[in-house]
Amino acid sequence: MDRTETLPADDAGIARAAALLREGRLVAFPTETVYGLGGDATDDRAVARIFEAKGRPRFNPLIVHLPGLEEAEVVAVFDHRARAVAGAFWPGPLTLVLPLREGAGISPLVTAGLPTVAIRVPAHPVARALLRAAGRPVAAPSANPSGRVSPTRAAHVLDGLAGRIAAVVDGGACAVGVESTILGLDGEPRLLRPGGIPAEALEAALGQPLTTGGSAAKPNAPGQLASHYAPGAMVRLNARAAETGEILVGFGPVKGDLTLSPGGDLVEAAANLFHILREADALAGPQGRIAFAPIPGHGLGRAINDRLSRAAAPRG
Ligand code: AMP
Ligand code: MG
Numbered sequence: 001m002d003r004t005e006t007l008p009a010d011d012a013g014i015a016r017a018a019a020l021l022r023e024g025r026l027v028a029f030p031t032e033t034v035y036g037l038g039g040d041a042t043d044d045r046a047v048a049r050i051f052e053a054k055g056r057p058r059f060n061p062l063i064v065h066l067p068g069l070e071e072a073e074v075v076a077v078f079d080h081r082a083r084a085v086a087g088a089f090w091p092g093p094l095t096l097v098l099p100l101r102e103g104a105g106i107s108p109l110v111t112a113g114l115p116t117v118a119i120r121v122p123a124h125p126v127a128r129a130l131l132r133a134a135g136r137p138v139a140a141p142s143a144n145p146s147g148r149v150s151p152t153r154a155a156h157v158l159d160g161l162a163g164r165i166a167a168v169v170d171g172g173a174c175a176v177g178v179e180s181t182i183l184g185l186d187g188e189p190r191l192l193r194p195g196g197i198p199a200e201a202l203e204a205a206l207g208q209p210l211t212t213g214g215s216a217a218k219p220n221a222p223g224q225l226a227s228h229y230a231p232g233a234m235v236r237l238n239a240r241a242a243e244t245g246e247i248l249v250g251f252g253p254v255k256g257d258l259t260l261s262p263g264g265d266l267v268e269a270a271a272n273l274f275h276i277l278r279e280a281d282a283l284a285g286p287q288g289r290i291a292f293a294p295i296p297g298h299g300l301g302r303a304i305n306d307r308l309s310r311a312a313a314p315r316g
Helices: 011-022 044-054 069-075 080-089 125-134 154-161 199-206 222-227 266-284 300-312
Strands: 005-008 027-029 036-040 063-065 094-099 116-120 167-170 181-184 190-193 234-236 246-250 289-292
Touching: 005 011, 011 027, 011 036, 011 125, 011 167, 027 125, 027 154, 036 044, 036 125, 044 266, 044 300, 069 080, 069 116, 080 094, 080 199, 154 167, 181 199, 234 300, 246 266, 266 289, 266 300
Parallel strands: 005 167, 027 167, 063 116, 094 181, 234 289, 246 289
Antiparallel strands: 027 036, 094 116, 181 190
């Protein structure tokens, strides 16, 4: 990739950053917690590139950033509890996990195929200006390579991601430095990650205690992995040809009934992955079988293989 642009946090810099996001490019930007690595949450390829740039070995779900409650309600379904905590703590370091609104156009790579979505309205003026200018939901994990410390300055972002992203908006040092608190409100209120807003403050606003522990997106035992989107059909990996009755999902030279990427492109394959899982599942039917062509184990191939091996794991 080309040189990563460092953009000033002024009107021109924000306009440039918003234009890059709308083109499906990746832009790091300051929030009040840490710098986020943003990509258009409605663009499968942009979201695939987030995982590629970070070198994430898994497609764990990403937080969608929005400029306000009105825009957030387009993406997620709010109940009275969600409106109460949003009213009390947004904009700010609070992420809500809520039912995904069907038809909102959020890439299934953002939600890992789950029926819920994590959303937040950041308080940082630069983040809010950028989200308004972009005019679309922005998926943004922390702007660091997987396994490294979260960045709180533009220079930290460049240390880890220079040459891998289109731009960073330099808004100085982040104020909080710890990540957002994640509150699950898709059922009983659950603290999914401690962070910038104390759990006690959330309990006071909700008028009830929070539970902790495993969630659909953060299973704490291998047996819970099937709570990720799992096809109903049986899945076989590293297939070079279909056996009788199987739907074959190809990649590169292995043609199939469907293909993750005819040209063997891993970004395209990642962008297609959750769509193809559903499509193959529908074609195979509940008692059917799906076979996947071999996927290389480098770059995004690691995360694709991680997801496919979960789909192929025996279920109880
Ligand atoms: P990061 O990308 O490092 O900011 O982390 C995002 C966090 O949000 C991870 O801990 C995810 O597991 C969590 N998360 C995102 N979406 C969901 C969801 N739909 N349900 C539960 N947790 C989620
Ligand atoms: Mg992180």
